[in-house]
Every structure is written in C-alpha cells, then in structure tokens.
Amino acid sequence: MRWSETFIPTLKEAPAEAEILSHQLLLRAGLVRKLAGGLYTFLPAGVRVLHKIEAIVREEMERAGALEVLMPAVQPPEIWQASGRYEQAADVLFKVADSKGREWLLGPTHEEVVTSMAAVELNSYRQLPINFYQVQTKFRDEIRPRFGLMRAREFIMKDAYSFDATDEAALISYQKMYDAYVRIFERCGVQAFPVEADTGVMGGNHSHEFMIPAQTGESEVAYTEDGNYSANVEKAGSQGPLAATPNQCTGAVEEFATPDVKTIEDLAGEPYEVPAEAQIKTLVFIAEDKPVIALMRGDDEANEAKLAVAFGTAIFRPAEAEEIHAALGAHPGSLGAVGVNGIPVYADSQLKQAAGMTTGANKDGFHIRNVNVARDLSQVQFLDLRTVREGELSAEGQPLKIRRAIEVGHVFKLGTKYSEALGASFLDEDGKAQAPVMGCYGLGVTRTLQAIIEYSNDDNGIVWPAAVSPWQVCITALDVEADGEVMQVATQIHEELNTAGIDTILDDRELRPGIKFKDSELVGFPVRLGIGARSLKEGNVEFTLRSEGGREAVPVSEAVARVKAVLA
RNA sequence: CGGAGCGUAGCACAGCCUGGUUAGUGCGCCUGUUUUGGGAACAGGAGGUCGAGUGUUCGAAUCACUCCGCUCCGACCA
Structure with a gap:
C-alpha cells in the first residue's frame, strides 16, 4: 500500500473531546472518527488493526475447538423476558420499534440467542461438548459512554458459549477458553493478566477477568506481589482489616x-x-x-x-x-x-x-x-461484605496491593441458568433429560484495540506490537521523484517485503521529511526504513525500530532480510 | 438521573463580562514562488446559519429563557 493511496488523516493537535491518551492517539493517528457519543467510524488504518486482532482471536478460538457462528444483533424481547434479564438489564438495553410498533432489542450479549438455538438443535449428549463463538457488534445503552472505544454504545465483541453434559466437562471447556485468552493477549503483544472475578448472584468460583494494567482503567484489582493472588476488588477477600475489632465486653447495652x-x-x-x-x-x-x-x-x-x-x-x-x-x-x-x-x-x-x-x-x-x-x-x-484495602493480608499472608486496570476479557462458568430458563435440554446416556451446563466467554475487541494503545505508547505516539500494527513496516521515501533512485529502491524493497508477506506501507507523499517521520511515529509502525539520497550514496537505508528509536545504516541489499529477522 | 464546564471555519482557540463596522488568530486546506533529512518561508485565496429556537433591543456571537449536543465528576456498568 502507498500512503498517498490510502487515507490516514493524522492530527497535529488532540481534539478537545478526547481526555485520555489512548483516545487522543486513536484520533490523532487517524484510526477512528466520532459520529456521536460512543459511536465511532473506523478509518482504513483502524480497520486493519481491528481485523488483525480479530484474526488472532479467531485462530485461537478455532485452536480451542470453538465453532464460529453469527447471530442476529436484533433480538426479540421475549427471550430476554424468559431469562429474566429484560428487567435486570433494562437500563442498558437498546429498544427499538419496527414500523408496526413491535418492540425489538439490539443485543448487548447473546446468551439468550445461543441458548434458544441450543434448545432446538442440541438433543443428545453425543453432540456435547460444543462451543459456539462469534465476532459481533454489540449494543449497550451506556448511561455515560466515555473514553472513546473503552465504553462505547456500539462495540465489537467476541463472545463464545460452551455447552457441556456435566459440571466437570464444563470446567474443561472453561479452562480451554482461559488458556485461549492467555494466548490471544500474548499474541496481541499486551500484558493481560487473569484475575478472579465476581460471579454475581449465581455464585461459584469460576470466573476470571483479563486485565490490562492502566492508570485510566475503570476496574480495580487487588493482588499480591508474589503473583499467587489477584482478584477484582469486587471479589477480593483478605484476612481482615489491620485494626482489630473489639471482642471483650460484658457491660449491658x-x-x-x-x-x-x-x-x-x-x-x-x-x-x-x-x-x-x-x-x-x-x-x-x-x-x-x-x-x-x-x-x-x-x-x-x-x-x-x-x-x-x-x-x-x-x-x-x-x-x-x-x-x-x-x-x-x-x-x-x-x-x-x-x-x-x-x-x-x-x-x-x-x-x-x-x-x-x-x-x-x-x-x-x-x-x-x-x-x-x-x-x-x-x-x-x-x-463477607467488605471491600479490601491495600496492605491487608491475603489468605496466604501476603500484603495486598491495589491497582487500576482495563477489563478486556471475561470468562464465566454459567451453570444451567440459561439452559433451564430457555428450555434447552439433551438426553444423557441413560435417556434422561438434562440441562446442559453452559459457560460464556467475552472479549472486547474494540476495547482491546484501545487498551493496547493505552498500554503501548510514548511521547511521539503509538508503539504498535508488530502483530496488530496496521502495517508492520513503513518505508519513508525522502525524495518521491518518480524515476529517481530513492523511489526505485523504495519501490523495490516495498515489493519484496509484500511478497514476503510483510505488511508494508510506502510513504510516497510529497511532504517534507519531518512530517513523514512524525507521522510514522504517531501512527506507530514497529519498523521504519528511511530511504533518502544521503544514505543511499553510501549504499544504505536507515533502519529504525519504533520501540527503540535511533537509526541504523543497513545496506540496501540486506534491508529485506533485516526486516524479516526482526519481525520473525 | 444529580453536579460542573463547554458549544464561534476541518482542528485548537480568542472575542461574550461592558450589545454597535465586513467575526478574528494559529494549524490544516487551495494556487504560486523559494525551500527540501525532524511538523519550512513568503505572497495570494477558499472556508462561518457564531449549536438550534424564542424573547429583550433601533441593533445580538455578546443579554434572558427553552431545547439539543459534547466533556468531566458522581450515581450506574449484562
């Protein structure tokens, strides 16, 4: 791709609407534009990042044996009434009326839909275990959308739903998803750590959230430095407050x-x-x-x-x-x-x-x-009703610390709540009807995209991990004369890299070098090859890693190999 | 939903308090000239229902009221 032929509208200044750094960088790097509060258009570079994250998610879901489906975003309210969540989730449900006045919901999640399907399609223990996933646009009527893609009214989420014959089998399905999440975030180049999460009214111990540490995160995590304990503060427990509670008294009230x-x-x-x-x-x-x-x-x-x-x-x-x-x-x-x-x-x-x-x-x-x-x-x-405080001791006697983080994924063993409510059942080996044990596994794709930016940036802009960068390499041509030597070398390296399967953008814009350097750093390509008359005279191009800066002279003939080596 | 702030060109903002020429500055954009290795210089130019409506007034970007939108804090967060 040539820069002059795509559309990456970078901004020198941060728009006033963006408060946190990752939101500012999303806008400044030309990845997204806002249509209205909590509603964003993804521009070409942003879409490329989105697709790369989705591709990693799909690969790991498939590796874990999950099957991709695509469920409707528009859902009938009846299934939500059946599960009891029509009331429970009322304030986040987007309700729309069709031209006949019939009410529909824009789905914030798909437990009801997938379970309705399972109720019809899953009849025998022989079909289990099974796990359906999708990458879908979700709608949530957020009371207060904020921070760009972090809390949007429309967002892209990967959600998976497992169905198992027994509790023990459900735990295996759960563990597969847990492991897949670890791999996904690792491949996205971001440190996301699992924490024990609140399981709400349904109880149980099988829920983990995947958190990316960030000052601007909306969640708080309690953890011990030895790494043996980490939990959302909604869930976290301790040995108790540091000051003892009085327990000796015989006097009358x-x-x-x-x-x-x-x-x-x-x-x-x-x-x-x-x-x-x-x-x-x-x-x-x-x-x-x-x-x-x-x-x-x-x-x-x-x-x-x-x-x-x-x-x-x-x-x-x-x-x-x-x-x-x-x-x-x-x-x-x-x-x-x-x-x-x-x-x-x-x-x-x-x-x-x-x-x-x-x-x-x-x-x-x-x-x-x-x-x-x-x-x-x-x-x-x-x-246990209290919120833990920093410094209290964990069950193992380690002092708790608390830090903020962004929740990017949530795995949850659901049990039979939805299968029972929506009438899903299968016949077990003894011919007895059973409700399948479910699990649900959400991963916020658009939120992850922004969280990666929040996690990986510097004063000059985004520092993309190679796996999710819109392009892995940016060739900055410093003289764009069409039949000049610089463009000839740049074009040739561009073609060789593309042939080698390395996403490369060639900055062929007729702009001053300073602007092109600044733009490549703002957008955050992991590798830059600067090609100009000055270094070409020595037979070299300039090789720069976004994460390290500086510039290294590399002979033209070795440039492609050098890039391949560093991206391998 | 409660509290606060903001809304003037694509972006960032000044002007408003104290009403009165043709609404301004910087960046960006277009044309030309000169530049050409870290967000160039000069000259010329395009671009505005001053968020919307109502009112006060001889006269409203400016004052008042209503509404809409945006941002932040809180509440809330399947």
Whole structure:
C-alpha cells in the first residue's frame, strides 16, 4: 500500500473531546472518527488493526475447538423476558420499534440467542461438548459512554458459549477458553493478566477477568506481589482489616445522647472518641422493593458486588431518608439493628465476634454502646461484605496491593441458568433429560484495540506490537521523484517485503521529511526504513525500530532480510 | 438521573463580562514562488446559519429563557 493511496488523516493537535491518551492517539493517528457519543467510524488504518486482532482471536478460538457462528444483533424481547434479564438489564438495553410498533432489542450479549438455538438443535449428549463463538457488534445503552472505544454504545465483541453434559466437562471447556485468552493477549503483544472475578448472584468460583494494567482503567484489582493472588476488588477477600475489632465486653447495652452526630467521624471525634473500628455502620437498602439492612464495621466500606450476592439480587439501591425513617423510626446518623424485627439483616463477618461496639439507637440523636453482636443481635446472617484495602493480608499472608486496570476479557462458568430458563435440554446416556451446563466467554475487541494503545505508547505516539500494527513496516521515501533512485529502491524493497508477506506501507507523499517521520511515529509502525539520497550514496537505508528509536545504516541489499529477522 | 464546564471555519482557540463596522488568530486546506533529512518561508485565496429556537433591543456571537449536543465528576456498568 502507498500512503498517498490510502487515507490516514493524522492530527497535529488532540481534539478537545478526547481526555485520555489512548483516545487522543486513536484520533490523532487517524484510526477512528466520532459520529456521536460512543459511536465511532473506523478509518482504513483502524480497520486493519481491528481485523488483525480479530484474526488472532479467531485462530485461537478455532485452536480451542470453538465453532464460529453469527447471530442476529436484533433480538426479540421475549427471550430476554424468559431469562429474566429484560428487567435486570433494562437500563442498558437498546429498544427499538419496527414500523408496526413491535418492540425489538439490539443485543448487548447473546446468551439468550445461543441458548434458544441450543434448545432446538442440541438433543443428545453425543453432540456435547460444543462451543459456539462469534465476532459481533454489540449494543449497550451506556448511561455515560466515555473514553472513546473503552465504553462505547456500539462495540465489537467476541463472545463464545460452551455447552457441556456435566459440571466437570464444563470446567474443561472453561479452562480451554482461559488458556485461549492467555494466548490471544500474548499474541496481541499486551500484558493481560487473569484475575478472579465476581460471579454475581449465581455464585461459584469460576470466573476470571483479563486485565490490562492502566492508570485510566475503570476496574480495580487487588493482588499480591508474589503473583499467587489477584482478584477484582469486587471479589477480593483478605484476612481482615489491620485494626482489630473489639471482642471483650460484658457491660449491658446502654443508650447515650449524641446530638449532632451524623457520621462515623463525628462519633470518633470529640467528645465521644469511639474509634471507627468499634462502631457498627448500619446501611439500609431497598432490594426488590423491600428494605434490607447491611452492617459493616465503622471503618469498612461495603462492597456492592458482595451485597448483591448477600441479597440474592442485583436490583437494589440505597434507601431514601424517608424510607429509612419508615422502616427504623430514625434518620441516617442514628441507625442501628439492635431490636430490629421483620427486616433481613446481613452483617459483615468481621462483626461476628464483635463486642463492646457502638451503634445507632434508632432514635434521632441517640446511640447505644456495649453492643455485643452475638448477644444483642438476633437473626443476623454473617457474610463477607467488605471491600479490601491495600496492605491487608491475603489468605496466604501476603500484603495486598491495589491497582487500576482495563477489563478486556471475561470468562464465566454459567451453570444451567440459561439452559433451564430457555428450555434447552439433551438426553444423557441413560435417556434422561438434562440441562446442559453452559459457560460464556467475552472479549472486547474494540476495547482491546484501545487498551493496547493505552498500554503501548510514548511521547511521539503509538508503539504498535508488530502483530496488530496496521502495517508492520513503513518505508519513508525522502525524495518521491518518480524515476529517481530513492523511489526505485523504495519501490523495490516495498515489493519484496509484500511478497514476503510483510505488511508494508510506502510513504510516497510529497511532504517534507519531518512530517513523514512524525507521522510514522504517531501512527506507530514497529519498523521504519528511511530511504533518502544521503544514505543511499553510501549504499544504505536507515533502519529504525519504533520501540527503540535511533537509526541504523543497513545496506540496501540486506534491508529485506533485516526486516524479516526482526519481525520473525 | 444529580453536579460542573463547554458549544464561534476541518482542528485548537480568542472575542461574550461592558450589545454597535465586513467575526478574528494559529494549524490544516487551495494556487504560486523559494525551500527540501525532524511538523519550512513568503505572497495570494477558499472556508462561518457564531449549536438550534424564542424573547429583550433601533441593533445580538455578546443579554434572558427553552431545547439539543459534547466533556468531566458522581450515581450506574449484562
């Protein structure tokens, strides 16, 4: 390809719409353009990267035995009602009406579709295991699209769905996908590490997210430096907070006046001086229209993902002040669970042995002290509800660290939720009907594209890993006179590289060298061959690795071999 | 959905507070001349419903109201 014959509109300045570096570089390098918020056009160079990532994904899916299909983006709402997600996912579902007023959904994911197909097509254990995958455009009515392709309303995702006869077999399918993901990200030239992920309401231990470390990531990961533990903070656990919880107290519960106390900090300060770790924080939520209480140690943060598991539903929200007053008879600031009946109470496990605690009296302006959880609270379920903090010890005794990352993939053992809901079943060896055990495996292709940029760049622009670069080599011709020696050499090397199967772009534009160098660095080609009269006089071309800079004189006759060697 | 900011040429922005010639600057674009190894110089030129609508006014990019869009923070994130 000649640069003058393609379309790579580079920008010297970053458009104001782009906040994070990778988004700016996507625009500046001429890879994408925005149509509207969260909706992007991929320009020729961007499409080439996209296709290269997709090709790697397809190869690894096929290697793992998955079968490519292509399911409709437009889906009937009925299957979503059947799975229960029509309500659950309501705020991200794109709904459209056809000309007859019939409602359709633009699919954010395809569990319902693939399971509907399986319900008809999979009848016998002899057909299992089987894994269908697709590379498809997904739609999600994001509350707030942002960061370019990172959180878009329309994006490309690879999703795979495995069907197995038994739980054990499903774990094998899961492991195959897990291994495939490791290979995919490795081949994309990016460090993506698997972390244990929240499995939500369905429970179980088989879910991993693949994370690319980045300051701008929207996820937080807790890990230990020895590499033995890493988990999304939504899921992460520890041995507990560093400050111990009081557990010795025999005194009777005692009410005391606390005018003006509204927060944990108020009670920790003058004149009460109750340390936060000796307080019980009382949180009230409305879960599926009913109030529930969550108790945390005063200095702990509740973890929403863990709350969802405790409540058995992801549909909950913090209660409004009036709702709280109606349920407990007091306003936030004086809430407690002692003596509460008829409202489910979930407490963080840290509180199980707690004694001598202080908490609200459910009477505005009053608290109670000497609360002994085991003695004074009845009907409490103890669960891990807290968010871990940096420095706490992992189960193996290693200190936890926390860092931000971009989630680019998610593998998940689903169980039989969808197969049961949508009536998929097969006959086992004994002729008995069984629901296939499913797994689902998502990989954000467009998000990965941007995450690679976020991960691999420098002051001059993108630094593409060779496997996904729009072109692997850029020949920068410094004199584009059609029958001049420079273009003759450049054209010949261009042809030889293309013949050797190496994607090469020849920058034949009639521009000053500075612009062409800057552009090649901005777009980020891994290898550049500078060809100009100056070095040609010595019989050389200039060889530059994007990741290292500098320039190395290489004889014309060896240029192709040199490029081949470095890309091998 | 709550909070904040922004919307003027393809891009980045000034002008707005304090209303008044023909709306400006830089980059980019077109033509010409000179340049030619790290985002050239000079000369000429094209390009604007000043986000949209309504209102105030003799007069609105500028003031007011409504709407739309974009960005950020929060909430939310199958």
